[in-house]
Amino acid sequence: MNPRAALARIRLNPHSRAVQRDLRDANDMHRSLMRLVPDDLGTSPRQTAGLLYRLDETDTTSTLLVQAATLDPTRLPDDYGHTDLKDLTPMFNALQKGITVRYRVVVNPVKTERLPLDQKGRRGKRIPLTGPDADHWWTSRAADAGLDLHTLLPTPIAAVRPPAKSSPPMRHHLVRYDGTATVTDPDALTHAVLNGIGRAKSYGAGLISLAPATTA
Template sequence: MNQRAALARIRLNPDSRAVERDLHDATQMHRTLMRLVPDGLGDSARLRSGLLYRLDITEDATTLLVQAASPLDGQGLPAGYGHMEVKDLSPMFTALRPGLGVRYRIAVNPVKRERLPLEQKNQRGKVIPLAGPEADQWWTRRATEAGLHLNSLLPTPLEPARRRGRDAAPLRHSLVRYDGTATVTDPETLTTALLSGIGRGKPYGAGLLTLAPAAAA
């Protein structure tokens, strides 16, 4: 399966006002990152570009990982936003095979749909965030469907994605990061999941699955 995608690592500048704004407003972050992909993609630009992102925070740095099937051009970022490096993911897709051991990381928005009584069968229930064992079960099921057998998982609750602004509609997407090891079971299905992302909340920092060789752990 011949697929192309690029992954950018942006080490954010903590002194940038644009960075500070984006870290507190998921909608603004999404708008900033969409400036990395080509113009003219239409109303479904994120979907067409395949843009996914994740915010990784450590004691030393705050890093944005941005993946897209379209070319990523750092010239679209605000001045002084951060240092960006881009790599081609084609070798990773080529290396995927059944039985391959990998380390993974993903931030997800695990949810379920509320069940309604029969008299409301034509209505849709509320979307309910999951936490704890229910969220772990959700990720295990979605990973299996994506062509991964999980050998381990470590959940880390993250700050919810939020939107700011006086006139903005409220937004609060719960996020959980999972780290662990896994075995590839279906490379083709896994490639599709890597390119399209997993779960809800993709415009707000959820769904980007990254892999590394397990031997590098």
């Protein structure tokens, strides 16, 4: 495997009208970030580009992390924010079985409603998971992604609600998880980093960040 990805860390300018618009409207945010990747990527451009993003907010700053195979931050408005761009190849090369890492991810934990037998062939609606059910969902997905969790700290994130004008209307329940884990399968973890975890990837879910765990 020769993984290829870049990560842009964009410290958003709160005075930018484009930023204000994108923070209000998840569809506009998605459209803005798709400008960072090449054009003419076919019928599934986000998936083809490998574009994932996450909004990290504190009391004083809002920072976008944007990941894709290639990124061109110059295609954003000049006043959008300050951008640092880095190649993720060194991180992929450092992933080894047995190492301990810190992680952060925003996910959309859901389950699909089970329908009665007389509705076989139909898809049940997706039901958001909260509390221990959401924690179990993330623990299971993390294991599939090559991580054995040591700790997990859930933080509810405001649900993504595109404006009422969107058709069909959407609402994505999001939870951020922070913690530490042991890498059990570097190849599975690389795949998860490149492709994201779970649903709602067009709305700020799925991107997992990794860093070496510090020891006391």
